[in-house]
Amino acid sequence: MTRGEFLLSMEELLELQPGELKGTEKLSDLEAWDSLAVVSFMGLARTKAGKTLSPKNIASSECVDDLFALVNDPVLS
Amino acid sequence: MQAFIRAIEYHLPETVLATAELAAQFPEWSVEKIDRKTGIAERHIAAPDECASDLAFAAARKLFASGFDPSEIDALLLCTQSPDYFLPTTACLLQHRLGLPTRAFAMDFNQGCSGFVYGLGLAKGLIETGQAKRVLLLTAETYSKYIHPLDKSVRTIFGDAAAATLIEGRESGAEALIGPFVWGTDGSGANHLMVPAGGARCPRSSETAAEIQDDSGNCRSRNNLFMDGAAVFEFTLRAVPEAFHQLLDRAGKTVDDIDLFVFHQANKYMLDTLRIALDLPKEKFYIAMRHCGNTVSSTIPIALSHALAEGRLEPGKTVMLAGFGVGLSWGSALIRWA
Numbered sequence: 001m002t003r004g005e006f007l008l009s010m011e012e013l014l015e016l017q018p019g020e021l022k023g024t025e026k027l028s029d030l031e032a033w034d035s036l037a038v039v040s041f042m043g044l045a046r047t048k049a050g051k052t053l054s055p056k057n058i059a060s061s062e063c064v065d066d067l068f069a070l071v072n073d074p075v076l077s
Numbered sequence: 078m079q080a081f082i083r084a085i086e087y088h089l090p091e092t093v094l095a096t097a098e099l100a101a102q103f104p105e106w107s108v109e110k111i112d113r114k115t116g117i118a119e120r121h122i123a124a125p126d127e128c129a130s131d132l133a134f135a136a137a138r139k140l141f142a143s144g145f146d147p148s149e150i151d152a153l154l155l156c157t158q159s160p161d162y163f164l165p166t167t168a169c170l171l172q173h174r175l176g177l178p179t180r181a182f183a184m185d186f187n188q189g190c191s192g193f194v195y196g197l198g199l200a201k202g203l204i205e206t207g208q209a210k211r212v213l214l215l216t217a218e219t220y221s222k223y224i225h226p227l228d229k230s231v232r233t234i235f236g237d238a239a240a241a242t243l244i245e246g247r248e249s250g251a252e253a254l255i256g257p258f259v260w261g262t263d264g265s266g267a268n269h270l271m272v273p274a275g276g277a278r279c280p281r282s283s284e285t286a287a288e289i290q291d292d293s294g295n296c297r298s299r300n301n302l303f304m305d306g307a308a309v310f311e312f313t314l315r316a317v318p319e320a321f322h323q324l325l326d327r328a329g330k331t332v333d334d335i336d337l338f339v340f341h342q343a344n345k346y347m348l349d350t351l352r353i354a355l356d357l358p359k360e361k362f363y364i365a366m367r368h369c370g371n372t373v374s375s376t377i378p379i380a381l382s383h384a385l386a387e388g389r390l391e392p393g394k395t396v397m398l399a400g401f402g403v404g405l406s407w408g409s410a411l412i413r414w415a
Contacts, residue, residue: 015110034105034293035230035291035292035293035306035307036106036110036114036293036306038306038307039306039307039310039346040114040346042307042310042311042314043310043346043347043349043350046314046350046353046354047350047353047354052311052314052315053311054308054311055305055307055308055311058307
């Protein structure tokens with residue numbers, strides 16, 4: 001999954017306009033980043049990157065790019 | 078003897094909680110957003126004086142009204158986490174209320190979303206060891222009584238319901254009609270989905286009734302149902318695919334041999350994710366929860382009942398069932414429609 005594809009998927013997940021996310025946004029600053037968005041992100045990681053992420057992995061992420069690093073982390077399965 | 082599912086009926090309480098009502102109460106979640114994520118338009122909610130046993134009674138009466146005789150029931154299994162009393166066993170109350178014979182075996186078992194599959198395992202055991210010929214499996218929940226009205230994380234998902242399934246024995250044939258099974262339990266995740274207070278470990282008190290608000294604005298006390306949605310989602314994505322492959326291996330079958338997949342109807346987003354992760358064809362992956370929500374142990378029999386009514390369950394069809402949730406507990410089984 002490329003970074004561009006990831007940002008597009010995250011924009012859809014967070015109900016943002018295409019191109020709105022740069023990747024550097026802090027998750028705590030995104031109004032739509034709530035418990036439902038976390039679950040939706042876990043689904044995205046599973047269906048588009050084959051990764052089953054834990055809530056702990058996600059809680060340690062601070063910005064959108066950290067989430068991108070998670071879905072591309074070769075150590076996580 | 079060979080156990081098989083003879084009939085299924087279900088009952089929903091009268092009061093309806095529509096998604097529009099929830100969206101009005103929680104404006105941060107639109108009707109479209111709730112609908113897209115949960116796939117639920119309506120949940121049915123038990124009346125204040127209506128217990129899980131009342132719903133189970135209504136479902137069983139519906140089943141008997143379709144041509145079955147209560148006096149021929151040898152065993153009653155009630156799956157519930159909303160019993161009438163700490164004791165006696167609610168199944169004993171239902172034996173009397175339904176007019177089942179006093180010679181009948183009757184017991185409750187406390188399971189949630191995996192409960193229907195566990196019930197099938199117990200019923201098969203009773204029948205195929207000659208202890209019973211007809212087993213009435215009742216699944217009934219009133220989770221709404223545990224849910225805080227300001228907790229949208231669970232209020233949008235769960236609905237109350239009961240289902241009645243008649244499992245009978247017949248002369249053995251070439252292939253099992255219920256089974257094989259794959260079971261799983263992981264109590265380390267017990268705190269991900271629980272009502273913390275009210276049992277012997279933590280009796281209800283003014284302290285447990287103290288309300289707190291979580292980071293998403295949901296309100297609840299320790300007397301209420303709590304669900305860590307992300308933790309339950311992770312568990313599901315790990316446990317269900319593994320059990321799925323184990324069951325196919327155990328049965329010596331492939332996806333092509335299965336006519337219908339009926340998984341616990343947790344919510345649409347979770348089911349869609351599982352379907353894609355398992356690469357299952359959409360037309361074989363049955364979803365029937367829009368009118369009633371996640372009814373815990375009744376979701377699978379409710380879905381089977383709809384599949385039957387739609388002509389999707391003709392004799393000889395092979396169905397994979399998968400129940401998973403609170404416990405954490407999971408169970409998968411193949412059934413062949415007789």
